[in-house]
Amino acid sequence: MRMSKRSIKGNKTLLxxxxxxxxxxxxxxxxxxxxxxxxxxxxxxxxxxxxxxxGLLLYATGIWKRKPLKQFSQRLLVGHRVKKSELxxxxxxxxxxxxGRNVYRELRERVKEEKSAGYRHVMATxxxxxxxxxxxxxxxxxxxxxxxxATDASGHVLAQIDGHNCYDIAKLDKVRDWMAKEGLKRExxxxxxxxxxxxxxxxxxFSDKPFATNPHGPLRRVAKAMGWExxxxx
Numbered sequence: 001m002r003m004s005k006r007s008i009k010g011n012k013t014l015l016x017x018x019x020x021x022x023x024x025x026x027x028x029x030x031x032x033x034x035x036x037x038x039x040x041x042x043x044x045x046x047x048x049x050x051x052x053x054x055g056l057l058l059y060a061t062g063i064w065k066r067k068p069l070k071q072f073s074q075r076l077l078v079g080h081r082v083k084k085s086e087l088x089x090x091x092x093x094x095x096x097x098x099x100g101r102n103v104y105r106e107l108r109e110r111v112k113e114e115k116s117a118g119y120r121h122v123m124a125t126x127x128x129x130x131x132x133x134x135x136x137x138x139x140x141x142x143x144x145x146x147x148x149x150a151t152d153a154s155g156h157v158l159a160q161i162d163g164h165n166c167y168d169i170a171k172l173d174k175v176r177d178w179m180a181k182e183g184l185k186r187e188x189x190x191x192x193x194x195x196x197x198x199x200x201x202x203x204x205x206f207s208d209k210p211f212a213t214n215p216h217g218p219l220r221r222v223a224k225a226m227g228w229e230x231x232x233x234x
Contacts, residue, residue, distance in 0.1 A: 012190045016114050017145075017175060017203065018107075019195035020125035020132065023213045024139070025102045026234075030070070033131050034077040036094045037087070041078075048076040066126070067165045070147075075159040084157050087130070095134035103139065104214075106233040111140055119192070124175055124203065126167040130157065143182075145174050172202040198222055 021028040038045040055072040058064040064072075078087075111121060121141040125132055129146035136144050150162040164170040179186065193200070193207035198218040204210035205226075212223035212230045223230050 012188055013184055014114075014117065014119040014190050014192075015122060015184075016111075016119040016192045017122045017124050017194070017207065018141075019197065019200055019203075019213075020123055020127055020135070022196040022216075023194055024104065024107050024123070025098060026104065027102055029098060029102070029127055029131075029135075031073075032098075033094055033128075034073055036097065037090055038077040040090050040093060041087070045077050045079075051076060065165075066167060067161050070165065071159050071161060078159065080159045081152065081156045084130075084151070084155060087157065091131050091134050094131055095138055098135050099138045104233040108139070114192075115140065122175070122178070124166065124171055126165055126171065143178065145171070145178050168199045169202050171200065172206055175203060175206070195219070204228060 018024055021030070035046075035049075038049075052073060055064065055069050059066070059069045114121065120143070122143045122145060123132060123136045123139075123141045124145040126147055129144055129148050132146045133144050145166060147164075147166040148162040150158045150160040152158060164174070166174050176186075179189070190209075191207040192209045192211065193204050194211045194213040195204060196212075196214045196219065197216060201219070201222055204212070210223075210226075210228040212219050212228050214232055214234050215223060215230060220230065222228075
């Protein structure tokens with residue numbers, strides 16, 4: 001569908017909010033990010049890789065939520081406390097790999113069309129801002145809403161999530177907080193939202209035009225029940 005600036009009436013701010021993993025990308029990025037950082041920056045850390053299933057077991061049994069699982073994995077493969085300056089080149093090389101090998105061609109085309117229609121693009125993801133910003137920049141996104149990592153007084157990145165993991169209702173809360181900081185009132189915006197996962201149902205329902213994008217089964221069923229448009233780039 002070709003879009004034009006006349007396709008939305010009025011003077012509303014046009015926002016296109018995208019989840020990242022399996023919406024923009026074909027495959028999830030977090031584990032690959034950790035392995036890339038270990039392989040490129042500190043290969044000896046790969047000796048800890050066999051311990052990762054222990055964390056997955058704790059998550060699968062409900063003992064851990066996503067937040068402690070992510071912190072545990074980061075501590076093993078990246079480190080508990082690392083200077084951000086030491087990570088920069090590896091964050092860039094990781095982003096280059098993601099954009100070069102793991103992004104849907106249709107995503108690039110859709111962003112280009114939306115840009116021509118006047119949309120402001122926001123990547124809203126549970127992945128770490130630490131590595132998402134370099135990916136978002138390469139894909140011509142304007143803003144990032146993501147899971148933030150804590151830093152200490154000397155600027156070291158810690159294996160500790162600052163606040164909430166940007167997932168489920170917490171993602172919608174973070175999007176609302178971002179809009180408030182940007183001076184964007186909900187009634188003054190027209191929002192498109194894209195996601196592959198049912199955990200983003202709150203964000204999709206919050207939008208004016210939700211797109212179940214490459215949806216897994218539960219989201220596909222919700223989308224059909226709600227009358228949301230389904231698009232599939234797989």
